[in-house]
Amino acid sequence: MRCWTERSGKTVGHKERLFLRAALICIALLLAGIHSDLSVCAADGGTEEYICYVALGDSIPNGYYGKQEPEIVGYPILLAGDLQKISGKRVHLGRFTKNGLTTKKLNANMLAEPSVQEQIAQADVITLTIGANDLMNEFKKVSREILGNETRFATADEALAALQDGITENPLLLMSVAAEIGGWDYASFEEKWILTMENIAACRDRDAQMAVTTIYNPMEHRELPGTLNAVVEGVISGMNEIIWKYAKEYGYQVVDLYDSGIEENTQSDGLHPDQDGQDMIRVLIEHELNLDAFQSDEADEEARRELEEAAAKKAEEAEQKRLKEQRKRMLHRIEGAGALLLIAAGAVLLVKKRRRKKQMVSGA
Secondary structure, eight states, X not given: OOOOOGGGOSOOOOHHHHHHHHHHHHHHHHHTTOBOOSSTTTOOOSOOXXXXXXXXXXXXXXXXXXXXXXXOOOHHHHHHHHHHHHHOSEEEEEEEEOTTOOHHHHHHTGGGOHHHHHHHHHOSEEEEEOOHHHHHHHHHHHHHHHHTOOSOOSSHHHHHHHHHHHHHHOTTHHHHHHHHHHTOOHHHHHHHHHHHHHHHHTTSOTTOEEEEEOOOOTTTTSOOOHHHHHHHHHXXXXXXXXXXXXXXXXXXXXXXXTTTTGGGSBOTTSSSBOHHHHHHHHHHHHHHXXXXXXXXXXXXXXXXXXXXXXXXXHHHHHHHHHHHHHHHHHHHHHHHHHHHHHXXXXXXXXXXXXXXXXXXXXXX
């Protein structure tokens, strides 16, 4: 089967690595009663009915947890378990997720794999979480360039620490960082987002349900200057607008994490969801999916009703938090705009002062 969009380039051969990784995932999922295999959804050799669920994305659906953190179960496994509960059928989970994955690598690597394409073609449910690393990589790049640091920052934490030290020594650097990040190339992100949707649509069954999460602010609880925080929030909002923009055209449901309050349920790095955060994403996704489509006569009606009630409750809580966060972000933007004016005024005064000093030296 060949359903990969030609614009995405040449197929990269990673079959061996994907199959090895799938075997490791399979062991963990079998313990939970969920079957995961790279080919099972594409193979229809038996009479057993099952649900095929494909999860795509970065470290969030990959279930990342830090070295000092307790092991967590990612939302794809949680969602698969619920689908199995309400349908009375086995769920085959194809999890094509990777820490640090960007939209560019998703298209060039994962969506170029025939095994991934085959599972997408057989999928009843598809989820996608991607885009945060596009921004984080840009943040690291800008920090390195502004600071003149030749060392490549391994994480956003390293870049942020170096940036804060640099701004402390030279406050005017803040203006440069804000201008660089604020100049985010939305057109490039939009092009990659469209390509992602085209690659999935080329394989996806028209009846398959698909849910896509938006990007939340990984810097929400960081000690960033008000100006920079306002700029980062503006960029994330712009990226999310692109995600919302194509929902109808490509037939996916948007799961809004931006104003969900998920930042309160992250690990010590402040970036990745903890177990409560993963569970929150699972519930919000279920609120957007049509769970009735998977209900069967043999299924647990009470379990389905509990899931729907929990999803509705979580969605209501998320809406309340969204309104609260919206007001808070508005204040941040006002503060950020004021800080930008002060920085600009300070820069102008500094330039004038230096000119006067130079003129005095010349006159003497």
